[in-house]
Amino acid sequence: MEQNSNILKYKHLGIYTQNENVVYMRKDCHVCISEGFEALTRIRISNASSSIVASLNVLSSDILLPNEIGLSDAAAKKLNVSPNDTLYVSHLEPIESLGHVRAKIYNQKLDYNAFNEIITDIVQGDYSNIHLSAFITACAGNRMDLDEISDLTKAMIGSGKQLHWNKKIVVDKHCIGGLPGNRTTPLVVAIVAAYGLTMPKTSSRAITSPAGTADTMEVLTNVTLSSEEIKTVVEEEGGCFVWGGTAQLSPADDMLIKIEKALDIDSEGQLIASVLSKKAAAGSTHVVIDIPVGETAKVRSTEMAKKLQNHMETVGNAVGLNVKVVITDGTQPVGRGIGPALEAIDILKILKNEADAPNDLKERALLLAGELLELSGKVKPGTGNQIARQILESGKAYEKFIAICKAQGRFSQPVLAPYKIEIKAEKSGILKRIDNRKIAKLAKLSGAPKSKSAGILLNAHLREQIEENQLLYTIYAESKGELDYALEYKNNHDDILTIIKK
Amino acid sequence: MEQNSNILKYKHLGIYTQNENVVYMRKDCHVCISEGFEALTRIRISNASSSIVASLNVLSSDILLPNEIGLSDAAAKKLNVSPNDTLYVSHLEPIESLGHVRAKIYNQKLDYNAFNEIITDIVQGDYSNIHLSAFITACAGNRMDLDEISDLTKAMIGSGKQLHWNKKIVVDKHCIGGLPGNRTTPLVVAIVAAYGLTMPKTSSRAITSPAGTADTMEVLTNVTLSSEEIKTVVEEEGGCFVWGGTAQLSPADDMLIKIEKALDIDSEGQLIASVLSKKAAAGSTHVVIDIPVGETAKVRSTEMAKKLQNHMETVGNAVGLNVKVVITDGTQPVGRGIGPALEAIDILKILKNEADAPNDLKERALLLAGELLELSGKVKPGTGNQIARQILESGKAYEKFIAICKAQGRFSQPVLAPYKIEIKAEKSGILKRIDNRKIAKLAKLSGAPKSKSAGILLNAHLREQIEENQLLYTIYAESKGELDYALEYKNNHDDILTIIKK
Structure with a gap:
C-alpha cells in the first residue's frame, strides 16, 4: 500500500456547507475501495502545502469521475486548491483532543491544556458537526465551573488573531442579547472617544435580528475596513465603528455559535467565553457589559442576570479584563427605529440634540458611557454620567462621530424607504x-x-x-x-x- | 407568498451521506432567495405523498440548474422520488421534541412520552447529526437513571417493526462487545432448537470486527431471508440464524449507534436500550446476555460488568423481558478461527464432536445454552448445562443445525483461503x-x-x-x-x- 496510490484529481463542485469540511469521492474510486472508506468516514486530504480533515460523502453519479475528488467550499478554501490539482487522501490519525471531550461527557473537570487542545483542533476544522455538538452539549447545563469557563476563554483568546493598540487602557462595550432598536454603541464610541479614551469597536452584522451595529453604521459610513485602515482610524480619532468579520478574532467562537444556534441553546459558560474571548482578543482592557432583562429579552429574570453578572466579572478578572456588568430594562425596544436606516436616524437626532430625539436611547447610552468612563479610572466614581452628558449635549460627541465616519471614508445621510x-x-x-x-x-x-x-x-x-x-x-x-x-x-x-x- | 412558488424539479445527484437527509439547491434559486434559506438551514421537502426534513447545502456550480433540487440518497429514498418530479420546499416548523433534548441537557429527568416524541422524530429523520449528537451526549455520562433507560427502551421498541411468534416462550442470546472467534450463537441456536424451544435468531454483520454471526453463517447457508421466509423456517425448525438487517427492528438504534461510533463513546444507558429494544422488538421473552470481561474486551472490569448486569436485568424486567446476564472470561479469543470460514470450521467440528474441536468455544456455548434452558423454566435449575451437553454430544444439535441450514436454502462446506x-x-x-x-x-x-x-x-x-x-x-x-x-x-x-x- 504505497502512499502515492491514494492520489485523486480535484474538481470544483461549488457545494457550500458553511464551516463543515466535506469531501466527495466516487464509490468506485480506487481509494475508497482499497482503503475501505465509507460515507461519513473522517479522512485527511493533503496537497503539497497543507492538509485538512473532512467527512466523506460517497457519490454514485457522474458528477465526478472515479479518479476525481470534490470538496465543500469551506474545505477547498482551507486547502487553497484549483481544478485539476492532485490531492492525496489518507486515513485520519485519531483526534487526541476528543479524549478530553469524552472526559467532559463523563463529568470530569477539564483544565486549560485540555481546552486549548480542543479549541486548536476545532479551529483547524478537525471536528465534525457531531463532535462540535457533543462538546457544546457536554459543556452546557452548568457543567463548567468558573475555572473551566476561564480556561476555555483563555484557550479561545489564543485561537485566532489578537490586536494590540500600544495603549494602557482600551475600552469596549457589549450588549447580551440585543433588544430591538437598542443601538447605543455608536453613541458610546463617540462620547468616550471625544473624552480621549481609545475604543476600537468592532461590531457584528445581524444574524437573526433586523439590524446589527455594523448594518446600522453602514448606512452612515464604510464599515468593511482592513486591519491597517482600522489602525489608522483609531490612531487618528481614538475610536471606530467597523464590522468585525474580517478580524478573525476568536474564530472557534463563530463555529461554536452556529452549533448552539442549531440546538437553540445558550450555554452560560459558552456565552461568557464567547463574549470575553472576543473582547480580550480585540486588545480591550476595560469592558462594560449591558444585560437587558425582560420577559421577551434573552435574559428573562433579574436573578439570572445577577448570576451572569457575577460570573462575567469573575471570569473577566481571571483572563485579565476589567469587566463591569450593568443590568438594564429589557421589557421593550429602545429608541424609535428598528432597522438600519431608522436606527441611524435616531442616533443622529441624539447626537445633534434635536428636540424629538428618543430620550430612552439617549439615557441608556449616557449610562453605559458613564460606566465606561468610571471603569477606566479616568473619572471619579459617580461623575461618569454627568461627564458623558456634557460631552454629548455640548456637540463634541457629534463632532467626533462625524470625524470618525469621515476617517472611515464617508459620511452619508440615512434615507427612508418608499x-x-x-x-x-x-x-x-x-x-x-x-x-x-x-x-x-x-x-x-x-x-x-x-x-x-x-x-x-x-x-x-x-x-x-x-x-x-x-x-x-x-x-x-x-x-x-x-x-x-x-x-x-x-x-x-x-x-x-x-x-x-x- | 403563495406556496406553489416554492416548487423545484428533482435531479438525481447520487450523493450518499448514510442516514442524513441533505438537500442541494442553487444559491441563486428563487426559493433560496425569497425564503432567505442559507447553508445548513433545516427545511421541509414534500411531494404529493410524503415529506421529509433535510439540511440545506447551497450550490454555486452548474451541477444543478436554478430551478432544480437535489437530495442525498437517504432523503431521495425516503421521499421515493424520480428525476423531474416536482418537489415543494417550505420552512421547517419547530421540532417540538428538541425541547425535551434541551431539558435533558439541563439535567431534567425525561419520561416515556418525552423519549417517545424524541425517538419518533429521530426515526422520521427530523433530527440533524447535530441534534442526534446532542441527544446522545446529554444521555451519556450516567445522566439517565434506570427509569429513564427503561422508558427510552420502551420508546425504541415501538419505533419500528415488531415480530410476533404465537409462542409463550421465545428465547434469544446476545454478547456485549464481541470477542474474536467467540461464535457461540449458531451452537446455542442448534442446541435449544433441538431441545424444542423457539429461537428466531437475527444477527448482525461485522461493523468493525473481522466477522459478525451473519457473516460466519453465510459461509454455511443463506442468511438474507424475507420476513415470510424467516417465519417458515422458524415454524418448521424452531430456530434460524439469519441476518437482521432487513427486519427494521428498533430503527432509531441504528441511527444512534452511528453517532456513538463517531464520538467513540459507549453510553451505558444507550447500550442497554439498544440491546433490549432489539430483543423485545424481535418478539423475545427470555434473553441470556453474555458479558466477556477482559483488559482488551469492551467491558474491562468485573465491577463494571456486575453493574451492567444489575442494570440490564432491572431494565429487562421493566420492559417485560426475562433477562439473565452471564459474566464470562474476555481475556483472549475463543475458539481457533477468527474470520467467517475459519469460525464456521470451528462450529462444525464442535457439532460433529470431532477430536480436535476447540473445547473453550464448546464449553462456552454449553454454558449459555444451559442458562437459556434454565431461564425458560423448561428445565430444573442446575441441570441446563448437562442437558445441553447431551443434546450436543448425542449429535442432535448437529442434525438440527443442518436441518435449519437446509430450511434456509442450502448447506455448504467452508473452504480455506489459498x-x-x-x-x-x-x-x-x-x-x-x-x-x-x-x-x-x-x-x-x-x-x-x-x-x-x-x-x-x-x-x-x-x-x-x-x-x-x-x-x-x-x-x-x-x-x-x-x-x-x-x-x-x-x-x-x-x-x-x-x-x-x-
Whole structure:
C-alpha cells in the first residue's frame, strides 16, 4: 500500500456547507475501495502545502469521475486548491483532543491544556458537526465551573488573531442579547472617544435580528475596513465603528455559535467565553457589559442576570479584563427605529440634540458611557454620567462621530424607504406589553437588514395611555411585496403590542 | 407568498451521506432567495405523498440548474422520488421534541412520552447529526437513571417493526462487545432448537470486527431471508440464524449507534436500550446476555460488568423481558478461527464432536445454552448445562443445525483461503497476553469479513508454555496483497501476542 496510490484529481463542485469540511469521492474510486472508506468516514486530504480533515460523502453519479475528488467550499478554501490539482487522501490519525471531550461527557473537570487542545483542533476544522455538538452539549447545563469557563476563554483568546493598540487602557462595550432598536454603541464610541479614551469597536452584522451595529453604521459610513485602515482610524480619532468579520478574532467562537444556534441553546459558560474571548482578543482592557432583562429579552429574570453578572466579572478578572456588568430594562425596544436606516436616524437626532430625539436611547447610552468612563479610572466614581452628558449635549460627541465616519471614508445621510403603512390602535387603553421577538420579526419581514431603509418606526411606549386610532408604529419597506409580507404577519399576530382597557 | 412558488424539479445527484437527509439547491434559486434559506438551514421537502426534513447545502456550480433540487440518497429514498418530479420546499416548523433534548441537557429527568416524541422524530429523520449528537451526549455520562433507560427502551421498541411468534416462550442470546472467534450463537441456536424451544435468531454483520454471526453463517447457508421466509423456517425448525438487517427492528438504534461510533463513546444507558429494544422488538421473552470481561474486551472490569448486569436485568424486567446476564472470561479469543470460514470450521467440528474441536468455544456455548434452558423454566435449575451437553454430544444439535441450514436454502462446506503464512514463536516462554483488538485488526487486514475465507487460525492460548519456533497462528488471505498487508501490520506490532520468559 504505497502512499502515492491514494492520489485523486480535484474538481470544483461549488457545494457550500458553511464551516463543515466535506469531501466527495466516487464509490468506485480506487481509494475508497482499497482503503475501505465509507460515507461519513473522517479522512485527511493533503496537497503539497497543507492538509485538512473532512467527512466523506460517497457519490454514485457522474458528477465526478472515479479518479476525481470534490470538496465543500469551506474545505477547498482551507486547502487553497484549483481544478485539476492532485490531492492525496489518507486515513485520519485519531483526534487526541476528543479524549478530553469524552472526559467532559463523563463529568470530569477539564483544565486549560485540555481546552486549548480542543479549541486548536476545532479551529483547524478537525471536528465534525457531531463532535462540535457533543462538546457544546457536554459543556452546557452548568457543567463548567468558573475555572473551566476561564480556561476555555483563555484557550479561545489564543485561537485566532489578537490586536494590540500600544495603549494602557482600551475600552469596549457589549450588549447580551440585543433588544430591538437598542443601538447605543455608536453613541458610546463617540462620547468616550471625544473624552480621549481609545475604543476600537468592532461590531457584528445581524444574524437573526433586523439590524446589527455594523448594518446600522453602514448606512452612515464604510464599515468593511482592513486591519491597517482600522489602525489608522483609531490612531487618528481614538475610536471606530467597523464590522468585525474580517478580524478573525476568536474564530472557534463563530463555529461554536452556529452549533448552539442549531440546538437553540445558550450555554452560560459558552456565552461568557464567547463574549470575553472576543473582547480580550480585540486588545480591550476595560469592558462594560449591558444585560437587558425582560420577559421577551434573552435574559428573562433579574436573578439570572445577577448570576451572569457575577460570573462575567469573575471570569473577566481571571483572563485579565476589567469587566463591569450593568443590568438594564429589557421589557421593550429602545429608541424609535428598528432597522438600519431608522436606527441611524435616531442616533443622529441624539447626537445633534434635536428636540424629538428618543430620550430612552439617549439615557441608556449616557449610562453605559458613564460606566465606561468610571471603569477606566479616568473619572471619579459617580461623575461618569454627568461627564458623558456634557460631552454629548455640548456637540463634541457629534463632532467626533462625524470625524470618525469621515476617517472611515464617508459620511452619508440615512434615507427612508418608499413604501410605508401606519398601524393604528384599534381600541383605547394602556400599552401593557411589547413582544420584542415579534416586533423584531416584523422588521425582518419588511426587509431589514438587507433592505437598509426597511423596518419599524415605533411611536408608543410601555405603560402609555393609548387612544383609539392613535399611531402605534409605521412599517417601512423597499418593495410593495415586502410591505405586504410584513402586514400579513402583523394581521396574523395580535400580540405584538398588547393594549389593555383600564 | 403563495406556496406553489416554492416548487423545484428533482435531479438525481447520487450523493450518499448514510442516514442524513441533505438537500442541494442553487444559491441563486428563487426559493433560496425569497425564503432567505442559507447553508445548513433545516427545511421541509414534500411531494404529493410524503415529506421529509433535510439540511440545506447551497450550490454555486452548474451541477444543478436554478430551478432544480437535489437530495442525498437517504432523503431521495425516503421521499421515493424520480428525476423531474416536482418537489415543494417550505420552512421547517419547530421540532417540538428538541425541547425535551434541551431539558435533558439541563439535567431534567425525561419520561416515556418525552423519549417517545424524541425517538419518533429521530426515526422520521427530523433530527440533524447535530441534534442526534446532542441527544446522545446529554444521555451519556450516567445522566439517565434506570427509569429513564427503561422508558427510552420502551420508546425504541415501538419505533419500528415488531415480530410476533404465537409462542409463550421465545428465547434469544446476545454478547456485549464481541470477542474474536467467540461464535457461540449458531451452537446455542442448534442446541435449544433441538431441545424444542423457539429461537428466531437475527444477527448482525461485522461493523468493525473481522466477522459478525451473519457473516460466519453465510459461509454455511443463506442468511438474507424475507420476513415470510424467516417465519417458515422458524415454524418448521424452531430456530434460524439469519441476518437482521432487513427486519427494521428498533430503527432509531441504528441511527444512534452511528453517532456513538463517531464520538467513540459507549453510553451505558444507550447500550442497554439498544440491546433490549432489539430483543423485545424481535418478539423475545427470555434473553441470556453474555458479558466477556477482559483488559482488551469492551467491558474491562468485573465491577463494571456486575453493574451492567444489575442494570440490564432491572431494565429487562421493566420492559417485560426475562433477562439473565452471564459474566464470562474476555481475556483472549475463543475458539481457533477468527474470520467467517475459519469460525464456521470451528462450529462444525464442535457439532460433529470431532477430536480436535476447540473445547473453550464448546464449553462456552454449553454454558449459555444451559442458562437459556434454565431461564425458560423448561428445565430444573442446575441441570441446563448437562442437558445441553447431551443434546450436543448425542449429535442432535448437529442434525438440527443442518436441518435449519437446509430450511434456509442450502448447506455448504467452508473452504480455506489459498494464501497463508505461519507465524511462529521467536522465543520460548509463557503466553502472557493476547490483545483482542490487535488480533481482530490483523484478521481484518487479511481480508475478513469481505473475503470469507480470510482470517486468523490461532494455535496458542493464554498461560500455555510456548517453545521457540512453535506455531502461534496462521494468517489466511485470498490474495497475496492482503497477506502482505496483514504481515506488515504484524511486523510493526510485537504486542499482538506477548510471551514472557519464565
